Amino acid sequence: MEWKLFADLAERAGDRHVDVDVGAGDTVGDALEALLDGRDDLRERVLDEDGKLRSQINVLRNGKEIHSQQSGLETTLEDGDELALFPPVSGG
Template sequence: MEWKLFADLAELAGEKRVAVDAGPGDTVGEALEALLATRPALEERVLDGSGELEDHVNLLRNGSNVFTQEDGLETELEEGDELALFPPVSGGSDRR
């Protein structure tokens, strides 16, 4: 599975695309954990003090916000899914 990272998240990770050890049957949350395990510099930027995804960070699967259009971090991955993580372009974001 591959993550696409945007803006300062790509800078923190050192690249715009990061492959992780996750695939069909795993959850978006497991894929996120795999990303943070390989790119620990992202953790402080994307997680809050309790280890939850910051409200201002957008997480998409195939262009859909997993928190408003799917089952959040419990969304199950399928073959060919595309994951993306990015901060808001302007202002704040209410992902829920």
């Protein structure tokens, strides 16, 4: 499964597209853990001191934010899902 990363998250991961070894039946949380494995700089940016997803980090599955419209990190993945990770967005 592939993650699409944006802004400084892509810089910390070393690429805008990162493949992880998860698939249908796994959860978004499993995919996130696979993404963060071995990427300490990215982990510190995405997770807080308690290992929880920082509130300002947006995780999308198929274009929908997982916390507002799905089951959060427990959302089950299906074949063909697209995952994305966004930092806070500000504008004026």
